[in-house]
Amino acid sequence: MKDLVEFIAKALVDQPEQVSVERLEDNYAITLELRVAPEDMGKVIGKQGRIAKAIRTVVNAAAVNEKKRVLVDIVQ
């Protein structure tokens, strides 16, 4: 799941070496925190959040294998 987000993000940004994903888990959900270079923020969010939404849709589809909800947060 973490690798999925990382792989997609790296394909979209100018600085793939600055992409990192951290997996946090509590009782209710798994949160994947995606970090990219500040100049690349727009590349993973997109106009009106379209790219971020598409990433979340793909991750949610993959999340049927998990027992918890999987959230993708883009953090600075």
Add this chain to the structure above:
Amino acid sequence: MRTVETSGKTVEEATQKALEDLGVSAEHALVEIITESSPGLFGIIGSKQARVRVTEKMSPEHYLSEFLQTVITHMGIAGQVEPVVTDENLRFNINGQRMGMLIGKRGQTLNALQYLLNVAYHKKFPGEGHRVILDVEDYREKREQTLRNLAINLANKAIHFRKEVVLEPMNPQERRIIHTTLQDNASVGTYSQGEEPYRKVVIAPK
């Protein structure tokens, strides 16, 4: 395109190292020799290392096939990606198990993945104008047939009740199917209203 420069005892050795760094095979790379190696005297004095510049050379369909394959593998899906290239489209069909998971409700996962594929394509190959289409086990073809039937049924309804019929929100490709299905129907006209991603087709009796 990514490029690396490497040195080695021979041109072959330097090239091999560069290919490993790039993670591509020789057929997908362009090798330029900067300096040839020379053994020098006794292999010590005046010996020169070979230096090469290797550029990754990948066709869009190859790049996108690998991208897709990696994404679905990370999603835990076993599937085969099969590219079909036409003049204006790069089309990818995926066949395998658990394809429903890849399609999602009303194709939303498939459309999200197709969108990401388009973004990655335009990022990697700027200026190339193909449209990337993603399909899973003929889902789009079946969906097109469903939408055509829907368009015809709702057009009849609009004529019968002399009222406009508003369809559910659809993406541009799906809206176009509705418009083209009804463009030769003299009794109704179609137009779209609202803003993406909630734009809807309206069928109006004439």
